[in-house]
Amino acid sequence: MSAANNSNESYCTFTLASDVTAGGLPSEEEIAKQLESNDPKIKRHALKAAIMAMLGGEALPRILMQVIRFCINSDDKPLKKLCMLYWEVVPKYQEPTSDEVLRAASGGQPVQRKLLPEMILVCNALMNDLNHPNEYVRGSILRFL
Numbered sequence: 001m002s003a004a005n006n007s008n009e010s011y012c013t014f015t016l017a018s019d020v021t022a023g024g025l026p027s028e029e030e031i032a033k034q035l036e037s038n039d040p041k042i043k044r045h046a047l048k049a050a051i052m053a054m055l056g057g058e059a060l061p062r063i064l065m066q067v068i069r070f071c072i073n074s075d076d077k078p079l080k081k082l083c084m085l086y087w088e089v090v091p092k093y094q095e096p097t098s099d100e101v102l103r104a105a106s107g108g109q110p111v112q113r114k115l116l117p118e119m120i121l122v123c124n125a126l127m128n129d130l131n132h133p134n135e136y137v138r139g140s141i142l143r144f145l
Contacts, residue, residue, distance in 0.1 A: 025049050025052060025053050025056075025058075026049050028060050028062055030046075031049055031050050031053075031060070031063055031066075032066045034046030034049075035047070035050075035063070035070045035071060036066070036070055040074065040076040040078075040079050043070065043071055043074070043076075043079055044076070044078055044082055047067065047079065047083070047086060048082060050063050050086065051082070051085055051086055051089055054090065059091075064090055064116070067083065067090075068118060068121050068122065072121075072122070072125045073125065077140075080129075080137065080140065081140065084140070084144045087122060087126075087144075091116070092115060092116060093113040093114060093115055094113065094115075094116055096111040096113065100112075126141060129141040130142070130145075
């Protein structure tokens with residue numbers, strides 16, 4: 001399989017039901033509001049919409065912190081599975097500034113991409129799931145990693 005030519009292209013290793021896209025995808029604010037809900041079903045629907053939007057090339061920078069705050073420590077197994085899919089598609093590095101790109105293009109140092117600070121929280125949550133008393137959670141996180 002050849003590498004993706006465009007930076008927006010990424011290979012999808014999973015399939016989501018298209019019930020999320022019926023009637024169009026919700027906006028970033030609507031997704032953020034749905035993620036704050038106490039109902040796991042609403043959170044699952046919002047996370048599916050976020051994943052579909054990101055795979056479609058939408059940038060949803062505000063959603064990352066919402067997922068960390070409201071979904072990452074959930075006991076709902078389908079929501080945990082969706083979180084793992086979300087970690088695969090979410091951007092993990094900060095985009096270089098235009099000055100850094102220009103310097104690299106003019107023969108300077110190559111652009112150093114920096115890990116988003118939020119990813120430390122994600123790594124901590126994944127580590128906690130590896131130490132979870134439930135073997136299903138441990139096994140699914142091991143499979144994910």
